[in-house]
Amino acid sequence: xxxxxxxxxxxxxxxxxxxxxxxxxxxxxxxxxxxxxxxxxxxxxxxxxxxxxxxxxxxxxxxxxxxxxxxxxxxxxxxxxxxxxxxxxxxxxxxxxxxxxxxxxxxxxxxxxxxxxxxxxxxxxxxxxxxxxxxxxxxxxxxxxxxxxxxxxxxxxxxxxxxx
Amino acid sequence: xxxxxxxxxxxxxxxxxxxxxxxxxxxxxxxxxxxxxxxxxxxxxxxxxxxxxxxxxxxxxxxxxxxxxxxxxxxxxxxxxxxxxxxxxxxxxxxxxxxxxxxxxxxxxxxxxxxxxxxxxxxxxxxxxxxxxxxxxxxxxxxxxxxxxxxxxxxxxxxxxxxxxxxxxxxxxxxxxxxxxxxxxxxxxxxxxxxxxxxxxxxxxxxxxxxxxxxxxxx
Numbered sequence: 001x002x003x004x005x006x007x008x009x010x011x012x013x014x015x016x017x018x019x020x021x022x023x024x025x026x027x028x029x030x031x032x033x034x035x036x037x038x039x040x041x042x043x044x045x046x047x048x049x050x051x052x053x054x055x056x057x058x059x060x061x062x063x064x065x066x067x068x069x070x071x072x073x074x075x076x077x078x079x080x081x082x083x084x085x086x087x088x089x090x091x092x093x094x095x096x097x098x099x100x101x102x103x104x105x106x107x108x109x110x111x112x113x114x115x116x117x118x119x120x121x122x123x124x125x126x127x128x129x130x131x132x133x134x135x136x137x138x139x140x141x142x143x144x145x146x147x148x149x150x151x152x153x154x155x156x157x158x159x160x161x162x163x164x
Numbered sequence: 165x166x167x168x169x170x171x172x173x174x175x176x177x178x179x180x181x182x183x184x185x186x187x188x189x190x191x192x193x194x195x196x197x198x199x200x201x202x203x204x205x206x207x208x209x210x211x212x213x214x215x216x217x218x219x220x221x222x223x224x225x226x227x228x229x230x231x232x233x234x235x236x237x238x239x240x241x242x243x244x245x246x247x248x249x250x251x252x253x254x255x256x257x258x259x260x261x262x263x264x265x266x267x268x269x270x271x272x273x274x275x276x277x278x279x280x281x282x283x284x285x286x287x288x289x290x291x292x293x294x295x296x297x298x299x300x301x302x303x304x305x306x307x308x309x310x311x312x313x314x315x316x317x318x319x320x321x322x323x324x325x326x327x328x329x330x331x332x333x334x335x336x337x338x339x340x341x342x343x344x345x346x347x348x349x350x351x352x353x354x355x356x357x358x359x360x361x362x363x364x365x366x367x368x369x370x371x372x373x374x375x376x377x378x379x380x381x382x383x
Binding site for chain 1: 173174198200204205218264
């Protein structure tokens with residue numbers, strides 16, 4: 001399909017409305033409902049700043065999920081800085097009221113967190129955001145083949161980690 | 165990706181971490197998640213508008229003509245669109261000609277909304293809100309400025325406006341510039357008539373032109 005007119009970026013609001021559900025789902029799955037709101041606001045604020053510099057034919061979903069992913073890493077880092085070795089009594093009470101995750105699940109997501117960045121991105125974009133390989137490649141800025149390889153390597157490591 | 169093709173590991177990954185599953189269980193359907201996403205997006209747009217992060221803010225406001233689309237920049241009101249204009253097309257035009265950094269931030273258009281309400285109630289005879297002329301070329305700017313100087317309740321002819329815009333023989337060009345007015349009502353191109361007294365044209369429809377002139381007591 002060839003067209004002579006240059007495609008323009010959609011108005012930001014339309015892009016926000018089209019991607020908000022995916023980004024929200026992704027953030028809730030990565031940082032939980034409590035921190036999803038802050039990450040969501042920061043993700044779209046960063047997207048709005050960079051928006052006019054985007055090429056109109058960019059894959060907007062892959063792009064915004066990459067930003068969201070960076071924001072979740074920031075949130076994880078901030079949380080580990082806040083972590084106190086000995087919990088306060090109130091904190092323990094609060095924690096006890098929430099049913100703990102299954103040991104196996106916890107191990108799996110710790111293993112996901114321990115993957116090299118590109119593999120972790122490939123795994124979360126594939127399974128949490130449900131992106132096809134082509135869009136993962138666009139988000140990571142690599143070829144589709146390289147994206148498949150990262151995903152494959154990541155899954156291999158995870159399999160090993162949960163079998164231990 | 166069908167579920168049968170997935171290994172156990174892949175299925176676990178798709179379910180997400182435990183806290184995400186708990187959230188889904190606690191909130192029931194994904195409709196709740198969609199509402200959360202919609203609310204978060206609304207908060208984002210309002211905040212972006214309030215902090216001046218967007219280049220264009222827009223809102224829909226009620227009027228006797230139906231919902232009007234208002235769009236403004238940090239400088240002032242850029243655009244007023246009548247209900248027949250497709251919102252998507254108006255926003256696409258603003259994205260191309262001004263900036264794609266466009267958000268729906270109704271609070272940023274509060275002043276325009278207030279002055280329009282007062283105008284339609286007959287309580288306001290002159291708009292004081294700042295205007296942004298980005299969508300208007302130099303000739304159009306001269307023509308629309310001449311139209312904006314016509315007092316409430318008064319009318320001018322196309323020739324008079326063309327003369328004031330510096331091209332006495334350009335009444336047709338002046339008519340085109342008035343027809344392309346991106347901020348009708350506020351920039352009162354409806355106050356320009358034919359020399360014969362006939363209404364001439366109006367992008368919003370002649371009935372509306374008549375309505376506005378009657379509201380102002382000009383006809």
